[in-house]
Amino acid sequence: MVNRSMYRPAVTALSGYVPGEQPPPGKFIKLNTNENPYPPPQPVVDAIKKAADGTLNRYPDATSRAFRCAAAEALNLPGPEWILAGNGSDEILTMLVRGFVGEGEKLRMPYPSYVLYRTLADIQGASWDQINFNDDWTLPGSFTESTENLKLALLPNPNSPSGTILSESEVAKVAEELECPLVVDEAYADFAETNCLGLVGQNENVLVTRTLSKSYGLAGIRFGFLVAHPEVVSELSKIKDSYNCDAISIAAATAAMKCSDWLADNCSKIIATRNRMAHELPKIGFQVTPSHANFVWCRHENISHRSIYDFLKSQQVLVRLMDFGDHGHGLRISLGTDEQNDALFCLLQGHLS
Amino acid sequence: MVNRSMYRPAVTALSGYVPGEQPPPGKFIKLNTNENPYPPPQPVVDAIKKAADGTLNRYPDATSRAFRCAAAEALNLPGPEWILAGNGSDEILTMLVRGFVGEGEKLRMPYPSYVLYRTLADIQGASWDQINFNDDWTLPGSFTESTENLKLALLPNPNSPSGTILSESEVAKVAEELECPLVVDEAYADFAETNCLGLVGQNENVLVTRTLSKSYGLAGIRFGFLVAHPEVVSELSKIKDSYNCDAISIAAATAAMKCSDWLADNCSKIIATRNRMAHELPKIGFQVTPSHANFVWCRHENISHRSIYDFLKSQQVLVRLMDFGDHGHGLRISLGTDEQNDALFCLLQGHLS
Numbered sequence: 192m193v194n195r196s197m198y199r200p201a202v203t204a205l206s207g208y209v210p211g212e213q214p215p216p217g218k219f220i221k222l223n224t225n226e227n228p229y230p231p232p233q234p235v236v237d238a239i240k241k242a243a244d245g246t247l248n249r250y251p252d253a254t255s256r257a258f259r260c261a262a263a264e265a266l267n268l269p270g271p272e273w274i275l276a277g278n279g280s281d282e283i284l285t286m287l288v289r290g291f292v293g294e295g296e297k298l299r300m301p302y303p304s305y306v307l308y309r310t311l312a313d314i315q316g317a318s319w320d321q322i323n324f325n326d327d328w329t330l331p332g333s334f335t336e337s338t339e340n341l342k343l344a345l346l347p348n349p350n351s352p353s354g355t356i357l358s359e360s361e362v363a364k365v366a367e368e369l370e371c372p373l374v375v376d377e378a379y380a381d382f383a384e385t386n387c388l389g390l391v392g393q394n395e396n397v398l399v400t401r402t403l404s405k406s407y408g409l410a411g412i413r414f415g416f417l418v419a420h421p422e423v424v425s426e427l428s429k430i431k432d433s434y435n436c437d438a439i440s441i442a443a444a445t446a447a448m449k450c451s452d453w454l455a456d457n458c459s460k461i462i463a464t465r466n467r468m469a470h471e472l473p474k475i476g477f478q479v480t481p482s483h484a485n486f487v488w489c490r491h492e493n494i495s496h497r498s499i500y501d502f503l504k505s506q507q508v509l510v511r512l513m514d515f516g517d518h519g520h521g522l523r524i525s526l527g528t529d530e531q532n533d534a535l536f537c538l539l540q541g542h543l544s
Numbered sequence: 545m546v547n548r549s550m551y552r553p554a555v556t557a558l559s560g561y562v563p564g565e566q567p568p569p570g571k572f573i574k575l576n577t578n579e580n581p582y583p584p585p586q587p588v589v590d591a592i593k594k595a596a597d598g599t600l601n602r603y604p605d606a607t608s609r610a611f612r613c614a615a616a617e618a619l620n621l622p623g624p625e626w627i628l629a630g631n632g633s634d635e636i637l638t639m640l641v642r643g644f645v646g647e648g649e650k651l652r653m654p655y656p657s658y659v660l661y662r663t664l665a666d667i668q669g670a671s672w673d674q675i676n677f678n679d680d681w682t683l684p685g686s687f688t689e690s691t692e693n694l695k696l697a698l699l700p701n702p703n704s705p706s707g708t709i710l711s712e713s714e715v716a717k718v719a720e721e722l723e724c725p726l727v728v729d730e731a732y733a734d735f736a737e738t739n740c741l742g743l744v745g746q747n748e749n750v751l752v753t754r755t756l757s758k759s760y761g762l763a764g765i766r767f768g769f770l771v772a773h774p775e776v777v778s779e780l781s782k783i784k785d786s787y788n789c790d791a792i793s794i795a796a797a798t799a800a801m802k803c804s805d806w807l808a809d810n811c812s813k814i815i816a817t818r819n820r821m822a823h824e825l826p827k828i829g830f831q832v833t834p835s836h837a838n839f840v841w842c843r844h845e846n847i848s849h850r851s852i853y854d855f856l857k858s859q860q861v862l863v864r865l866m867d868f869g870d871h872g873h874g875l876r877i878s879l880g881t882d883e884q885n886d887a888l889f890c891l892l893q894g895h896l897s
Binding site for chain 2: 193197198199200201202203205206207213216221224226227228229230231235236239240242243244245246247248249250251252253278279281282285289290291292293294307314316342371372395396404408409410411412413420422423426427428429430432433434435436437438439440443
């Protein structure tokens with residue numbers, strides 16, 4: 192047997208990140224992992240099929256240049272050198288932690304937020320410093336306080352599970368006050384009115400991560416990217432696997448970045464659904480936090496969230512039950528198609544009234 | 545500016561791994577990165593196109609189960625729990641180093657071999673211990689000597705650039721003598737007569753990595769895997785990104801593992817080319833090391849390798865020029881199609897005679 196003492200102690204201590212349930216396709220209405228309920232743009236599918244007939248026996252472009260050029264254009268950035276592509280924004284987050292935070296050093300994040308951040312620190316043998324959000328999901332001043340060995344701060348914006356957002360000027364202030372780089376995780380930014388891309392050019396300590404998993408309906412292809420000063424991109428590139436993105440996902444992601452009309456339409460549909468949910472869920476006893484993402488965070492006034500979750504699951508509807516102890520618990524419900532949301536609402540109405 | 549002191553010192557010290565040249569497709573005969581010169585099996589292409597029409601808006605299976613079942617069957621392993629899938633075997637190697645080797649600890653590898661191993665140690669802030677191969681590419685006894693903080697040993701088998709192989713019993717002896725786990729990197733094993741998969745069940749300190757980039761003609765999709773005791777697979781899974789393999793590459797890799805006839809045919813063709821090269825290159829002054837991989841390591845008796853490399857490049861043929869100082873220098877030539885090898889041979893014959 193590989194003796195347990197042979198692993199890094201940081202690894203044996205890990206319990207491992209547990210992603211949301213992924214049931215067999217077709218059996219459940221999946222409103223638990225903030226996927227886009229709609230299929231991706233057709234040009235993406237076409238690009239994949241074309242790439243399948245390409246030279247798959249050859250290594251892909253190590254720098255995903257075609258994607259980076261398309262993304263720079265779509266996002267109005269100075270050029271591809273401001274972008275680092277990754278195998279999902281999870282890989283980008285991994286690179287950031289490996290780039291900035293050593294064993295015994297410290298990573299800061301707000302709480303409740305994306306639990307993966309803590310896991311990334313744990314894998315690295317680093318410690319983490321969770322700063323509780325205020326009750327209204329604003330960030331307390333302690334988020335920017337200096338502390339020994341603080342090397343990186345991660346801020347999801349919009350945040351999950353709350354769907355709340357800090358304004359660009361609030362984030363700018365956080366970045367200025369922090370003495371370490373600030374990663375703004377913008378996985379859900381396409382569903383919001385504002386984002387922090389503009390800050391990257393103003394303050395080189397601001398690093399923005401994006402993903403194609405949510406707004407582009409491409410969770411299946413694993414593609415994310417970092418927007419940062421070219422020197423940061425260059426330095427972090429040294430950590431990535433040589434060929435971290437494959438030829439097919441590069442082709443798909445490149446095509447996706449050219450679908451700006453599709454993106455606008457898709458986000459409009461999801462925002463319309465969000466508005467409808469925010470209007471209807473309170474009618475059956477939920478408090479809904481105003482959301483800027485493709486999900487809503489809701490708490491029921493008098494029925495246990497566990498029982499609502501269990502009931503929905505028994506009816507083949509998956510939502511995310513989340514318990515943050517003293518810092519709240521509730522249901523995070525991803526926004527589905529109108530049909531899916533109707534089904535959810537109908538079930539909830541029957542169960543709760 | 546992100547102050548350089550903000551990065552981990554291990555990262556600023558890195559020069560970064562430089563992969564082989566990747567010119568624009570079609571312009572060069574590429575015999576420099578050990579890709580398969582033939583396109584992948586048609587069922588793989590079909591599987592990709594089918595997956596493109598699937599639910600790309602959903603996250604892929606986090607454990608690549610379909611692939612692991614197909615691979616377990618193809619390789620006659622007890623079950624999928626003996627396999628960990630990764631985004632190329634580079635990601636598997638990264639996970640292994642992160643799993644076993646901490647900052648300040650030690651990784652061992654032979655020399656000359658795959659330079660990425662050193663880079664992985666450097667990224668981790670670990671040190672490395674290179675053991676020079678004997679002149680006949682056998683491994684000296686010092687490879688298994690105990691040394692402080694030695695946490696993992698990496699052994700490419702067949703080795704690059706030499707194409708030489710240690711027998712299963714030689715590897716078994718190395719694993720028994722080492723006091724840390726031994727990773728046998730079998731990127732090229734499908735081109736050899738033997739491999740070490742059988743050792744994994746006998747000695748849990750033997751971990752075998754495989755890739756679909758070489759023998760399956762799928763460098764473009766980035767897929768590799770680890771074969772190891774289920775407990776090792778389980779422990780290392782805690783380090784991987786939640787969804788490290790995408791839906792399309794999982795579909796492609798699953799289809800590939802079912803193409804055993806194609807694999808046998810393809811390897812036969814490449815071995816026939818290898819035999820022909822081993823026979824013909826000596827006629828124009830090369831010493832060719834007997835190879836068990838899809839490339840040959842050759843040294844010319846009296847013409848500088850740099851000049852041969854430059855000449856070939858000027859003629860649109862890329863080979864790999866490698867200089868290991870006191871430990872040899874030469875040209876590593878990937879085996880191409882017959883047409884490509886004819887072109888290479890013709891050019892060399894004209895230039896060298």
